[in-house]
Amino acid sequence: MEKTRSSSTFISYLILVPITLFAFFPFYVMFKSSFEPLSQIVSGFHMFPESWFYLENFKEVFEKYPISRWFLNSFTIAIIAVIGNLIFCPLIAYALARLQFKGKNTLFFFVIATLIIPVQVLVVPLYLMMAPLGLQNTYTAVILPDLVSPFGVFLLRQAFLAIPHELEEAAFMDGCSRVGSLFRIIIPNALPTLCTIAVLKFMWVWGDFMWPSLMLTDENMKTLPVGIASFQTTSSLVPWGLVISASVIAVIPIIMLFFMLQKYFVKGLTDGAVKG
Amino acid sequence: MLTKKNHNLLGWALSLPGIIFLGTFFVFPMAYAILISFFNWNLLGDKTFVGFDNYSFLITEDSVFKTTLWNTLYFSFFYLFGSLALALGTALIVQKPLRGVRVIRTMILTPLVIPMAITGIIWTLLYSPHGFINALLDTFGIQSQQWLYDSSLAMPAIILVSIWQSFGLYAIIYVTGLQQIPKELYEGMEIDGANTWQKFIHLTLPLLRPTTFFVVVLLIINSFKAFDQIWVMTKGGPGNATMTLVVYMYQKIFTSYGLATAASGILFIIVIILVFVQYYVMGREEK
Structure with missing residues (x-):
């Protein structure tokens, strides 16, 4: 018995090692390549850089491209989108979860309908709506469609529904209004879901590519993914040192956020997957 | 008592900001896209109503669009089965109470959180002539390949990247499914002398069926939306070897709004059908 258990454990680890390497090794290659001069990168694959203190790629990419500006653009857009969702989603979610009013079911259907529209379909009409307004190369154009996400409304409604009615009833007895109860009872009890929405929204907007790449063409207005993707990666002479060091800069904040707030990410990713 | 009261005014007042945003940036553009798809509208601004011409042009005349549909199916098929096998295999192991599996569960999810465009860049480096993949093949005595410049290898290369990015998510969904299977059932089979x-x-596979069905629908929906990694790695090339539905749509934005929206209309119809299948299956499962 003991023997079969330990051998099955051994086999499990034997399979886990390649899977884990598959998942994580690309990150290692990115990270170590950012410390290699271009000549070394293109000369073939090396397991380790010659020196872990070779920082020329980072210096050069900051000199040649407005990386800190792109970082600021990405950060500003993501943070405003997060704040917008944290303000607007709870309001409509509360109405849908806790209030009785005419047209509520229609409204809920409306939210579900927006939930299943693939964003790729919206890119062309949004472009045609915003271009004539002169919104190209503005934060506004990128942020507006992200301010309220149907996904956030849906997730919060579910969370609000799960809060016991007794909590609110007690507050009403003490003379608390509906709006008062939303802020004093409901929102504090749904904080984990709000955190989930915040981290997921931040991640999505930080990594968003198609819509910002269409709207942001001015060098100084680009977000990190849009800027880095414009480095000509499909030509044969890719400036790898610059591309990879810029990529490291774009990836590190989100990986740190992920490791710190894992629990919210995992909950959100699995719930998000369920809800589309 | 209080919960039974009607709150018509408050209900709509609280919903109003959300309705305005969702209406302006989701529902209206959707309707607008459908409208545009019936027009011949080029970048000079000439608009003429052409009925279903854009759709019929795409489906019957445009040979590139046919390639596009074929590529999308090709991508979906291998992305689907590759992800399914890898995710289930991974889940069967990481659901065990082994030392270190919690860390591994986090590690396999990490590819999912980084920007997809950056994923495309990392893998372009791995696939480059001097990159890791060729070095790995070299140790097995296999000749170097021009992965992203070879029209028969570019699509498999992109499929592998896409599997890499998301298999962790599906594995975690499978772990949840596996944990819901009662342990007693296994013990019963062990007494009857069943092997692993x-x-x-x-036992495991039949009881996982709802999870599998759910994962499959998610995989199909996601496969039809794939764009960022393809755009960064090949822009649909070489030739049209990696041109999928969304890449085609994106390219058409710069030449014909009518064709671009008609292509996105076809994407929408496919996704809607799949979403309904998902809801139907989920609904049946909950009963």
Whole structure:
């Protein structure tokens, strides 16, 4: 018995090692390549850089491209989108979860309908709506469609529904209004879901590519993914040192956020997957 | 008592900001896209109503669009089965109470959180002539390949990247499914003398069916939306070897709004059908 258990454990680890390497090794290659001069990168694959203190790629990419500006653009857009969702989603979610009013079911259907529209379909009409307004190369154009996400409304409604009615009833007895109860009872009890929405929204907007790449063409207005993707990666002479060091800069904040707030990410990713 | 009261005014007042945003940036553009798809509208601004011409042009005349549909199916098929096998295999192991599996569960999810465009860049480096993949093949004595410049290898290369990015998510969904299977069922089979393989085939797989169905629908929906990694790695090339539905749509934005929206209309119809299948299956499962 003991023997079969330990051998099955051994086999499990034997399979886990390649899977884990598959998942994580690309990150290692990115990270170590950012410390290699271009000549070394293109000369073939090396397991380790010659020196872990070779920082020329980072210096050069900051000199040649407005990386800190792109970082600021990405950060500003993501943070405003997060704040917008944290303000607007709870309001409509509360109405849908806790209030009785005419047209509520229609409204809920409306939210579900927006939930299943693939964003790729919206890119062309949004472009045609915003271009004539002169919104190209503005934060506004990128942020507006992200301010309220149907996904956030849906997730919060579910969370609000799960809060016991007794909590609110007690507050009403003490003379608390509906709006008062939303802020004093409901929102504090749904904080984990709000955190989930915040981290997921931040991640999505930080990594968003198609819509910002269409709207942001001015060098100084680009977000990190849009800027880095414009480095000509499909030509044969890719400036790898610059591309990879810029990529490291774009990836590190989100990986740190992920490791710190894992629990919210995992909950959100699995719930998000369920809800589309 | 209080919960039974009607709050018509408050209900709509609280919903108003959300309705305005969702209406302006989701519902209206959707309707607008459908409208545009019936027009011949080029970048000079000439608009003429052409009925279903854009759709019929795409489906019957445009040979590139046919390639596009074929590529999208090709991508979906291998992305689907590759992800399914890898995710289930991974889940079967990481659901065990082994030392270190929590860390591994986090590690396999990490590819999912980084920007997809950056994923495309990392893998372009791995696939480059001097990159890791060729070095790995070299140790097995296999000749170097021009992965992203070879029209028969570019699509498999992109499929592998896409599997890499998301298999962790599906594995975690499978772990949740596996944890819902009662342990007693396995013990019962062990008493009857079943081996690991028999337990997997006769117990685990049938009981995982709802999870599998759900994962499959998610995989199909996601496969139809794939764009960022393809755009960064090949822009649909070489030739049209990696041109999928969304890449085609994106390219058409710069030449014909009518064709671009008609292509996105076809994407929408496909996704809607799949979403309904998902809801139907989920609904049945909850009963």
